[in-house]
Amino acid sequence: MTEPLPDKYISEDLRQRVEQTNEGTTEGLSTDAVAANEATGSPVDLSQTIVHPSSDPDRKTILSLENVQKLFPVKEYSGLFPTTLQTRAVDGVTFDLAAGETLGVVGESGCGKSTVGRLITRLLEPTDGKITFEGQDITHAKERELRPMRRNLQLIFQDPYGSLNPRFTVQTIIGTPLEIHKIVPKNKIKERVQELLEVVGLNPEHINRYPNEFSGGQRQRIGIARALAVEPKVIVADEPVSALDVSIQAQVMNLMSKLRKEMGIAFVFIAHDLGVVRHFSDRIAVMYLGKVMELGSRDDIYGAPQHPYTQALLSAAPDLNVVRGAVPAERIRLVGDVPSPIDPPSGCRFRTRCWKAQDICAQTEPPLENKKGAGSGHTIACHFPEINTEMIADAEATSA
Ligand SMILES: Nc1ncnc2c1ncn2[C@@H]1O[C@H](COP(=O)(O)OP(=O)(O)OP(=O)(O)O)[C@@H](O)[C@H]1O
Numbered sequence: 204m205t206e207p208l209p210d211k212y213i214s215e216d217l218r219q220r221v222e223q224t225n226e227g228t229t230e231g232l233s234t235d236a237v238a239a240n241e242a243t244g245s246p247v248d249l250s251q252t253i254v255h256p257s258s259d260p261d262r263k264t265i266l267s268l269e270n271v272q273k274l275f276p277v278k279e280y281s282g283l284f285p286t287t288l289q290t291r292a293v294d295g296v297t298f299d300l301a302a303g304e305t306l307g308v309v310g311e312s313g314c315g316k317s318t319v320g321r322l323i324t325r326l327l328e329p330t331d332g333k334i335t336f337e338g339q340d341i342t343h344a345k346e347r348e349l350r351p352m353r354r355n356l357q358l359i360f361q362d363p364y365g366s367l368n369p370r371f372t373v374q375t376i377i378g379t380p381l382e383i384h385k386i387v388p389k390n391k392i393k394e395r396v397q398e399l400l401e402v403v404g405l406n407p408e409h410i411n412r413y414p415n416e417f418s419g420g421q422r423q424r425i426g427i428a429r430a431l432a433v434e435p436k437v438i439v440a441d442e443p444v445s446a447l448d449v450s451i452q453a454q455v456m457n458l459m460s461k462l463r464k465e466m467g468i469a470f471v472f473i474a475h476d477l478g479v480v481r482h483f484s485d486r487i488a489v490m491y492l493g494k495v496m497e498l499g500s501r502d503d504i505y506g507a508p509q510h511p512y513t514q515a516l517l518s519a520a521p522d523l524n525v526v527r528g529a530v531p532a533e534r535i536r537l538v539g540d541v542p543s544p545i546d547p548p549s550g551c552r553f554r555t556r557c558w559k560a561q562d563i564c565a566q567t568e569p570p571l572e573n574k575k576g577a578g579s580g581h582t583i584a585c586h587f588p589e590i591n592t593e594m595i596a597d598a599e600a601t602s603a
Contacts, residue, residue, distance in 0.1 A: 265469055266300040266323065266437055271332035273318050277545065291544045292318040294493035295332070297571065300437065305463060305470040307484030309477055309516070311541060314490040316473045317361075320439040323471060324358045325349055337436075354384045357430035361442035363422035367414040373400070373425055374410045380433050399428040403458060420451035424458065431462065438463075439471045444479065456483060477520050481505055486580075489513045492552040493544055495571055499581035505529065507581075509574055509588035512553050551586065559587045 274289040293315040300306050308316050321327040322334065325341055334342045336352060344352070360366035367376055377396045381387055387395045397407035403424040405417075414422055423443060430438050440459065444452040460483065463470055474480050480487055487504045489497045489512065497510040506529055508514050517523060518535040539556050542548055548555050554564040563586050571582045576590040 263302055264299045265302045265337060267298070267333075267335045268319075268323070269297050269333040269335075271296045271319075271322060271334060272330045273315075273322055273327060274330045288545050291493050291547060293322065293329075294544075294547070296490075296493075296495055297332075298488055298495065298498060300469050300471060302436065303463070303467050303469055304486065305472055305484045307480035307487040308471060308473045308490060309475060309480050309487060310490035312475060313541060313544065315493040315544075316475075316490055317441050319490075320358060320441045320471060320473050323437070323439050324356045325352075326358070354380075354433040355436040357433065357435040357438045359423075359426050359430050359438060359440040359443045362446055363419050363426055364414075364446075366426055367422055369414050372411050372413055376414070376425060377429050377432050380429060384433050386433060395432070396428075399432055402431065402462070403428045404454075418451075420447050420455060423447060423451075423455050427455075427458065427462070431466065431468075434466070435468060437469045437471065439473070441473045442475070443472075445474065445476070452479070459483070477516055478523055481523065489516065492541060492547050494552055494584065496553060496585070497581075497583050498571065500578065503578055503581040507577070507590075509577055509581075509583045509590060510553075510585050511535075511557050511559055511587075511589060514589055551584070553585075559589075561587070 271293060272291070272295055273293040275292055276287050277290050278285040279288050296315075296319060298306065308319060310316055318327065322329055325334070325344065329342055332342065333340060336356065339352075341349065341352060371379075374393060374396050377399055378392045381392050381395055382389065393410065397410055400407045400410065405421060405424055405428070409416075414425065417425065423446075426443075443459070444455050447455060456479065459470070462468065470483070472480060472483050481501060484501055486498065486500050488495045489504065489510065491512050497504065497508065497513045499508075504513060505517070505523065508517060508529055514530045515535040515537050518530045519537075535558075537556050542552070542555055548565070550566050550568050551557070551560070551564040554560040557564070567586070569584045569586045571584040573579070573581060574583050574585075574588045574590075577583060577588075
């Protein structure tokens, strides 16, 4: 059974923040749902408890990206002299994140998900666009200005092996951020590290162990404890469970679900697996070749997806049991490879693999906007979106 975190784990600052974050929310994540699923080891089913802050005007925006772009210079050696080209890793991404909300970011390998994560945490500086955190423009903030903000913008890495320094003990790994950000007095650091180990389900007596003395799942828990230590407002989790065994994945996901509610943390959850994202996210952004193709609530994306690319991704994952009529009964098979981000197609980037593409798709880039039949806050970048007519018919029949 998952108990709520004891009072000692939560500072007064954090408690007030959690109360503010949860104010005006219809319902939060049920820890019972987490507990029930922990017993079976399966991922959490949030179907009855999900919160959609996007449709909740009381939730305040904590982070926003406006038309953010990141170009990486790459050298090409085709002629006598190398030419410098640009990889358009992220090319005009816009979204907001509300306090306490979880936004899932999905898409195939190379679509720019990790780059978005690194831009948000300002490990990378955007080439263009604007990033705002709590109303403050941090797009080009220098390291000195970023330092106080780093506490609030934490990153959990994909690789639990490479992300922990093998020469440091757990006490140093988790204790250093506590010391740098002066979270607790120096003489209380050890005690606090032990509390954090308990919070993430590790033995506090293992405080003097080194990373190589833990399993992959345990190391990821250490990474989570390190991120939690500074009581952040936003955590970017970049494929946090993809390197773990399936049974361990469920445990780590359940732990993060519990913590995000009880500590009021907003998450940007990056994954290529639509199944993992579904269980963890309030809203989902589907990316393709550096762009967001579709953005909507969990119900929008899994119940009434309108972008052909989202439909193709869902259609390739029959285990997801999406809503009837949400995707064509016959599996959609995407042909061809993802084009190079150095020279993406004109107009709609997905058009070279899209079965609905017409001339306009090569000429005009479709904006990410609300379309007919889509709920409020559900935006789609497509000239020919698919509408779930069965769902609309059902809704009309119910209201008649
Ligand atoms: N430092 C870099 N220099 C040059 N190109 C880069 C750099 N980092 C990323 N890229 C390129 O930018 C594009 C997006 O990369 P990114 O890692 O963000 O994708 P991703 O969706 O996270 O992929 P994956 O799921 O495989 O991690 C890729 O084409 C990648 O090769």
